Amino acid sequence: MILENLLFIKFINSFGLPMKTFQKTKYFYFIFLLSSSVAFAQPFKFGWITDLHIGSKNADADLLAVVNDINLKKEVSFVVATGDISESGKAEDLKNAKQILDKLNVPYYIIPGNHDTKWSESGAKVFSELWNDDKFILNFSNTLLVGLNTGISWRGGGGHVTPEDLHWLDSLFSTVPEEKEILFFVHHQLDKEVDNWFRVTNILAKKNVKEIFAGHGHSNRVYNFNGLPGVMGRSTLTAKGKSWGYTLVDDQVDSLFFFEITNDSLYKKWNSIGKQNSIDYSQVDSTDFENYSANILWQKDLQSTLVAPVTTYEKKIIAATKKGILFCFDETGTQLWKTDLGASIFSKPAVTNNIVIVGTMKGDLFTVDISTGHVIQVIGIDEAITSPIATMEID
Numbered sequence: 249m250i251l252e253n254l255l256f257i258k259f260i261n262s263f264g265l266p267m268k269t270f271q272k273t274k275y276f277y278f279i280f281l282l283s284s285s286v287a288f289a290q291p292f293k294f295g296w297i298t299d300l301h302i303g304s305k306n307a308d309a310d311l312l313a314v315v316n317d318i319n320l321k322k323e324v325s326f327v328v329a330t331g332d333i334s335e336s337g338k339a340e341d342l343k344n345a346k347q348i349l350d351k352l353n354v355p356y357y358i359i360p361g362n363h364d365t366k367w368s369e370s371g372a373k374v375f376s377e378l379w380n381d382d383k384f385i386l387n388f389s390n391t392l393l394v395g396l397n398t399g400i401s402w403r404g405g406g407g408h409v410t411p412e413d414l415h416w417l418d419s420l421f422s423t424v425p426e427e428k429e430i431l432f433f434v435h436h437q438l439d440k441e442v443d444n445w446f447r448v449t450n451i452l453a454k455k456n457v458k459e460i461f462a463g464h465g466h467s468n469r470v471y472n473f474n475g476l477p478g479v480m481g482r483s484t485l486t487a488k489g490k491s492w493g494y495t496l497v498d499d500q501v502d503s504l505f506f507f508e509i510t511n512d513s514l515y516k517k518w519n520s521i522g523k524q525n526s527i528d529y530s531q532v533d534s535t536d537f538e539n540y541s542a543n544i545l546w547q548k549d550l551q552s553t554l555v556a557p558v559t560t561y562e563k564k565i566i567a568a569t570k571k572g573i574l575f576c577f578d579e580t581g582t583q584l585w586k587t588d589l590g591a592s593i594f595s596k597p598a599v600t601n602n603i604v605i606v607g608t609m610k611g612d613l614f615t616v617d618i619s620t621g622h623v624i625q626v627i628g629i630d631e632a633i634t635s636p637i638a639t640m641e642i643d
Contacts, residue, residue, distance in 0.1 A: 255269040264619055290389045295327040295354075296495040298435075298463030301363065302345040307485060310492035311348050314484050317494075317509060319353045325388065326354050329400065330481070331361025331435030333375075346378050351571035357384040357466060361435035361463060362407065365399030370400035371555070371594050371609050372401050372630065383413065387418070391499065392424060394408070395433040398442050401570075404596065407436030408443050410553040412571075426456060427481035429523070431499075433461045437480065438473040446532035449474055453529040459504055459521060468495070468508060468518045475529035477521055479506060546581030555592075556586050557636075561599035564618060568593040568606060576604075576621060585621030589614055598637035607633025 301307045318324055321615040328351070334341035342364070349356055358379050365372045376382050382397040396417060398407035409417075423431065434454060438460060452460070453476060460478035462471070466487070471478035481495045491510040498505040505615045506519040552569035559566040564584070567575045572591045576584045591610035598605045603624065604616040613627040 251404040254504045260579040262576055270467070278338060281394070282405050285463045291426060291498070292389050292391075293323045293496060293498050294320075294323050295321075295324050295550045295614050296330070296461065296481050296497050297393060297480045297484050298330040299361070299466050299485065300329070300345060301331040301335045301483070301485060303338060303341035304346075304485070308344060308348060310438055310484050311345070311349075311487050311493045313511070314494050315348055317511075319351075321496070322476065324354055326386070327352055327356040328357060328393065328395065328433055328461070330395070331359050331397075332363040332463060333358065333360065334364050334482075337364045337366065337372070337375075339370060339374045342378055356385055357393070357433075359383060359433060359435060360399045362405050363401045365397075365401050366403055366405065368401065369634075371592060371634070372399065372594070373609060383416070389499075391429045391431060393431045393433065396448070398436040401553075405432075406443060407441050407445075409448050410555065410570075411549070411551050412445075414447055415551065417448070421451055421455050424455055430455055430457045431459050431461065432457055437462045437464060437465050438476075438478065439471075444534075446474070446534065449476055449529070450531050452476060453527070453531070457527075458523050458546060474532065475527055477525065477527075479519060482508065496561070514539055521528060524578050548575075548577070550585075552573065557596045559599055559604075560595045561604075561618065564598055564599075566599065566604055566618075568597055570594070572608065574604070574606060574616060574621070576618065587621040587623065589618060589623075595633050595637035597627070598639045600639040605637050605639065607637055609633070 249384065249625045292460050297314060300311050302311065319325060331343045357571055360372060360375050360382050384395040385581055386393040396409060396413055398548055431569050436442045438449055457476060460473055460476055462478060462480050465480045467480065467481040468482050471480060484494055485493055493508055493510040496507040502523050504521050505517060506518050507515040550567065550569055551574065552571045554567060555570050556568045563579045565577045568594050572593055574587045574589055578584055589606060589608060591608035591612060592603040593606060594607055595607045599618060602618045604618050606614045609632045611629045611633065613629055613630050613633065616626040617624055627637045
């Protein structure tokens with residue numbers, strides 16, 4: 249306490265204030281010093297790994313080498329992993345990846361990539377169960393780090409950000425002070441690789457985003473995402489005669505520095521960006537990208553992802569959302585009813601004899617009255633129902 253008071257006194261005297269004033273108001277200055285330490289971020293370093301592809305040949309050995317190397321670097325405060333954690337989204341490969349990543353001596357933050365979602369037998373459910381979510385938030389040294397999933401369940405290599413995550417991101421950013429520095433992490437580049445990239449960048453551009461980090465391409469590259477600065481990082485994999493590797497990010501007060509680390513332990517700088525660089529961004533109108541060849545009679549925003557295709561039956565339209573909400577509309581777009589089935593729906597429902605049949609990822613088979621939306625019966629299958637429901641007449 250004596251040493252701390254001496255430090256406070258030295259700080260106060262640099263402003264030419266008398267000791268008596270300090271003694272009377274030292275509590276005020278203590279608060280001032282605390283707030284100053286929060287307002288002015290301290291430099292820090294973190295490891296950035298991406299495209300681990302556990303399940304492919306030698307990928308686990310490469311990741312273990314990366315983890316061991318990071319553990320030797322005491323300056324690393326945490327690690328961020330930006331997707332394609334597994335080769336094919338298998339639960340066993342994700343669990344193997346987690347066992348290796350858990351050997352890190354520092355915290356790590358993780359998001360999935362398209363390889364974790366497009367072939368996932370669980371609809372990417374296992375990923376969220378293993379790591380408690382498919383996105384993250386980290387406040388560190390007055391910098392906000394945000395990671396968001398761009399992988400699409402059971403859809404190809406491209407990216408998409410769900411309506412739920414767009415709403416989450418917009419709500420989060422509405423609470424962030426204008427001056428707070430933000431580092432943003434995704435798997436896909438925020439360009440044509442993500443079909444609704446502009447919805448994300450329109451949100452990011454409202455705040456003090458210093459860099460957008462992406463994986464997906466397995467190489468170190470510098471990007472400009474419609475005026476926002478971005479980088480792509482190399483894979484952890486050994487490939488084309490190159491060693492395993494990762495990126496060390498050095499976040500300084502006025503700049504970000506990027507170093508490639510491989511088995512030679514050298515810090516090879518490959519990019520830097522000044523934080524004072526001006527951002528030239530214009531909000532993007534979605535109509536510039538969403539073109540339809542047919543006339544739109546009506547549309548509904550369900551505020552949820554649709555993995556299952558819609559079903560039609562006698563001038564009625566059935567839509568089942570990933571959240572587990574079953575909607576029924578008539579041909580004019582009027583909502584007739586909605587029913588919450590309490591579990592994600594990935595398979596296309598079927599309708600026969602005015603009964604809607606729906607399967608859930610939880611393993612329940614529902615029958616629902618198409619006139620009222622009331623559940624008629626639930627049959628437990630105890631296995632995720634992923635295929636489209638089919639019906640047939642039996643004599």
